[in-house]
Amino acid sequence: MAGELEKSLLNQHKEKHFTSGEIVRDIIIGVSDGLTVPFALAAGLSGANASSAIILTAGVAEVAAGAISMGLGGYLAAKSEADHYKRELQREQDEIIAVPDTEAAEVAEILSEYGVQPHEYTPVVNALRKNPQAWLDFMMKFELGLEKPDPKRAVKSAFTIAISYIVGGVVPLIPYMFIPIAKKAVLASVVLTLIALMIFGYAKGYFTGNKPVRSALETAFIGAIASAAAFGMAKALQG
Amino acid sequence: MAGELEKSLLNQHKEKHFTSGEIVRDIIIGVSDGLTVPFALAAGLSGANASSAIILTAGVAEVAAGAISMGLGGYLAAKSEADHYKRELQREQDEIIAVPDTEAAEVAEILSEYGVQPHEYTPVVNALRKNPQAWLDFMMKFELGLEKPDPKRAVKSAFTIAISYIVGGVVPLIPYMFIPIAKKAVLASVVLTLIALMIFGYAKGYFTGNKPVRSALETAFIGAIASAAAFGMAKALQG
Numbered sequence: 001m002a003g004e005l006e007k008s009l010l011n012q013h014k015e016k017h018f019t020s021g022e023i024v025r026d027i028i029i030g031v032s033d034g035l036t037v038p039f040a041l042a043a044g045l046s047g048a049n050a051s052s053a054i055i056l057t058a059g060v061a062e063v064a065a066g067a068i069s070m071g072l073g074g075y076l077a078a079k080s081e082a083d084h085y086k087r088e089l090q091r092e093q094d095e096i097i098a099v100p101d102t103e104a105a106e107v108a109e110i111l112s113e114y115g116v117q118p119h120e121y122t123p124v125v126n127a128l129r130k131n132p133q134a135w136l137d138f139m140m141k142f143e144l145g146l147e148k149p150d151p152k153r154a155v156k157s158a159f160t161i162a163i164s165y166i167v168g169g170v171v172p173l174i175p176y177m178f179i180p181i182a183k184k185a186v187l188a189s190v191v192l193t194l195i196a197l198m199i200f201g202y203a204k205g206y207f208t209g210n211k212p213v214r215s216a217l218e219t220a221f222i223g224a225i226a227s228a229a230a231f232g233m234a235k236a237l238q239g
Numbered sequence: 240m241a242g243e244l245e246k247s248l249l250n251q252h253k254e255k256h257f258t259s260g261e262i263v264r265d266i267i268i269g270v271s272d273g274l275t276v277p278f279a280l281a282a283g284l285s286g287a288n289a290s291s292a293i294i295l296t297a298g299v300a301e302v303a304a305g306a307i308s309m310g311l312g313g314y315l316a317a318k319s320e321a322d323h324y325k326r327e328l329q330r331e332q333d334e335i336i337a338v339p340d341t342e343a344a345e346v347a348e349i350l351s352e353y354g355v356q357p358h359e360y361t362p363v364v365n366a367l368r369k370n371p372q373a374w375l376d377f378m379m380k381f382e383l384g385l386e387k388p389d390p391k392r393a394v395k396s397a398f399t400i401a402i403s404y405i406v407g408g409v410v411p412l413i414p415y416m417f418i419p420i421a422k423k424a425v426l427a428s429v430v431l432t433l434i435a436l437m438i439f440g441y442a443k444g445y446f447t448g449n450k451p452v453r454s455a456l457e458t459a460f461i462g463a464i465a466s467a468a469a470f471g472m473a474k475a476l477q478g
Binding site: 032033036037040041044045048050053054056057058060061062063064065066067068069070072073076080083084087111113114115116117119120121123124126127128130131134135137138142145208209210218222225226227229230231232233234237238 | 271272275276279280283284287289292293295296297299300301302303304305306307308309311312315319322323326350352353354355356358359360362363365366367369370373374376377381384447448449457461464465466468469470471472473476477
């Protein structure tokens with residue numbers, strides 16, 4: 001009996017579908033660092049008298065490392081969330097079957113936090129008790145605040161972040177591919193990257209519902225600060 | 240009258256306090272990339288015949304740039320979430336005052352998704368209507384799934400991530416400070432960083448409730464892949 005109930009609960013548990021908001025968020029994560037760190041690294045090294053060849057090598061190596069670290073890191077984080085959700089789902093289900101009165105009391109407590117009186121919430125609690133599938137969904141969402149993750153999300157997320165990082169990272173490095181004197185290449189890189197940062201910042205603001213112009217300026221500002229810091233550190237070490 | 244209600248709602252809106260879980264998450268974010276990318280960059284450049292001096296310069300510049308990009312980026316993201324929350328709070332409050340019947344219908348819809356019948360949820364809906372503050376809290380949490388962010392969280396988050404990145408990034412670079420021949424320094428860096436990655440991975444698993452040993456191996460694996468990619472790209476460009 002309990003086995004049937006378990007199987008039924010797990011099979012019918014509602015799936016949450018993700019919107020394109022997740023993809024946009026991953027692109028923002030990848031491009032934000034991708035446009036900033038390789039740019040700053042290259043600009044910093046140009047101040048330390050490195051050649052365009054060395055700078056390009058360092059830049060490309062950093063883009064490869066960064067894309068993998070962020071991509072695989074994002075994948076593991078998403079998988080970890082999925083495993084966490086599965087464990088919590090199993091535990092809630094066990095509690096609903098083993099200690100239903102305790103779980104019912106938790107529902108009552110959740111509703112009473114909103115000033116709802118016992119005689120007002122008791123019909124709701126009883127309705128949930130008669131519908132274990134809905135009860136489980138309710139506990140997952142309202143007690144634990146967890147949504148069922150899409151199993152394919154982890155892989156999609158990893159690739160989106162990694163590719164975004166690579167696309168972002170290549171932009172500042174392009175001048176170093178064509179201008180062998182680093183101190184000249186860096187000027188082109190600064191112009192190219194600042195423009196890219198402002199366009200990206202504007203788009204980011206537009207998609208996240210924040211003021212696009214302010215977002216453009218903030219994003220360019222981070223790039224400027226990061227490259228100034230990299231420049232300063234490189235000069236301090238190499239003179 | 241509406242003004243008094245508004246002021247009262249906004250002043251009394253419950254605050255959500257964050258647990259140390261936020262700090263642990265930020266440390267994990269910073270150290271994960273900090274231990275991986277500078278390590279991989281340095282290892283990659285050592286394969287391209289760069290000196291320890293150049294590698295140290297590139298590594299330190301990258302750590303500075305990465306800490307700022309992630310720190311400031313994290314700060315802006317947290318502020319953006321806080322602004323989003325404020326806008327949504329204002330909008331829900333306006334709707335509660337202007338179109339209460341529509342909002343009441345939304346509460347009914349939320350509860351009916353869990354199989355609760357109208358005669359069962361109507362007392363709850365009415366209870367909320369009599370208590371605008373609780374009603375607002377309910378809509379924010381159960382319709383929009385938003386929690387009130389701590390205003391100081393953005394700054395704390397930025398510093399935690401940035402400092403974690405720096406601490407993580409310095410570890411792989413230490414050998415290059417003392418061993419001038421890069422091809423020798425890299426061996427020490429690999430050993431030191433692999434140990435650090437495994438210790439960090441183990442701790443990460445422990446704190447996030449995942450198998451610590453598996454987490455240790457996964458974390459070290461990412462470091463290995465990232466450095467192999469960086470090494471490969473650097474060799475391809477410099478030979």
